[in-house]
Amino acid sequence: MTVILNEGDSAGTAGAASGSPVDAAPEPGKAMTRGRLVFIRFMRNKLALVGLGIIVLMYLLAFLGPLLTHWTYEDRDYTAFLEPPYADHIFGTDKIGTDMFALTMRGLQKSLLIGLLVALISTTVAAIVGATAGYFLGVADKALMWVVDLLLVLPSFLIIAILSPWFRGKSWWLLVLMLAAFQWMITARIVRGMTLTLKEREFVKAAKFMGQPARTIIAKHIVPNMASLLIIDATINVGSAVLAETGLSYFGFGVQSPDVSLGTLIGGNAESATTFPWLFLFPAGFLVVFVLAVNWVGDGLRDALDPTSTRVRKREKKDTKEKAA
């Protein structure tokens, strides 16, 4: 869902990125750097802070959580089948006596890891391809625009689902690559648009006339000036990658056994959700809370990084008015 959110939302940050060389200069008399300004704005946004806290906590829990219980995901407790949560199994057990807490942690670990990797890969690819297409235009540019159009007609969910028999039984890394391969395109299109305006700017022209190769100009002058967009995008992409992965895994088109993800847990237990709710509610709860936290952080970052964001401006205006009064 959030993939599509990106385009409209990030469009507002175009001003932020192209304006950043100006913002970076400290205001006279005050040691206020852009980084500090962004930090202060972000810290003021309570929801974003809560979201950040949740994300950090979730990653810690995913990797350290298994240490909190003496059960592992491979253990079978033959005295407890389909038991609702109680002291020994805090998330209850499933029909073969596996501890749901250990299982949920294992699923969480895989889902979060896939989300992070996919976001990093796809944002990097988007930056490179988008900037290159925008800088050189021509055939590469036409191809990019066309592929994005095509993806509107043919959802990536469908393509990966069709390809799933091919990567069944192979490493989950293939799934990461597949998800990343279809997530970069819309961002790349926004990056392309921003490159079109950036390359007309004086500092890029100066670098060009000094004889810098295009590769250096893109890496040193164009991409760093879109940092705000890329940071926001990478954040939101973690959420959308987790959603994409769980959606595919729900049908068995994503993560394959013996690996477990939140999606396979939710998919496997959705049928029995009305009779054994704990099997479904715990993995689903972790998924929803994590994606919600990512969206809050993405929203907070957007407000903090974007000088044209009306919400921040209005709040600052209100603050100065209050101070004056």
Next chain:
Amino acid sequence: MAGFLLRRLVNYVVLALVATFLAFTLASATFDPIGVLQQRNPPPPAASIEAKKRDLHLDQPIPQRFVTWMSGVVKGDFGQTIVDRPITEELGRRIGVSLRLFLLGITLGILFGVLLGVVSAIRQYKFSDYFATLFSFILLSTPVFVLGTLLKMGAQGLNDSIGSNVLIFVGEETPNFQGNWFEHLGDRLQHLIVPTLAIALGQIAYYSRYQRSSMLDVLGSDFLRTAQAKGLTRRKALMKHGLRTALIPMATLFAFGFGLLVVGGTFTERIFGWFGMGDWLVTGISAQDTNITATVTLFVAVCVLFSGWLADVLYAALDPRIRVN
């Protein structure tokens, strides 16, 4: 304007064809229907496997298979499934089931999404705005497969507390239902409510976010102030000048939104046991059936094509600048 719409239509038709070709090719390349057949116990005789290969045109190269399939499609024949049932037999019923869900979902989504967004924007930073924001954030972070199952649990709880099956969440109608036309309608409605809610809630959240921000942009504009200055009431100015302008960027979203809807519909159909196109896609991929997969892709492409084209028509209707050019 007719030229503009015609150009867009041609563009979409080409896209739909390419999308279907791509899906067909990918499916043919990855699926291994013979492998599925050979795993049967007892294994079928070699002669019948050879016959099956000929039936499925597996002896031909993939592009030729596509041409064979496509020339059938033009004549209204979508080929056979791997278990030798003509696809056309089921197609009409399944499309009906899916379209009922999609059209209701998107109508409710747009109607209430736009309403919620406009109210949020007009009453910015009031309680109702914060409430709507929180509501849509939570819904956007909840994937359809979680939301659907949660609604199912809720409906079960409601039914239990009332003591009768008011909301039915399995299937799209009671099998062998006896009754007159009116009772049939009532039965369908009972089946319809929960799945429609599952698909519409996400759409409402999605559209309301965009409508809110596009309405906020319009609220600060000069022409709205002018409209009020020349004597229009605020309500009239908002509805006639504000809303209409704020709806323009929304038109583009419909095309995006429809892809989302189709993927969401797949989950909804599976969760609530509706035998629509989404359900068929999952069955088709699981059975490694190329013809089913390609048919569903074609359906998705035509849906997105139509909604994209409709968005263009709306765009032209709402924005006089497009009509003039």
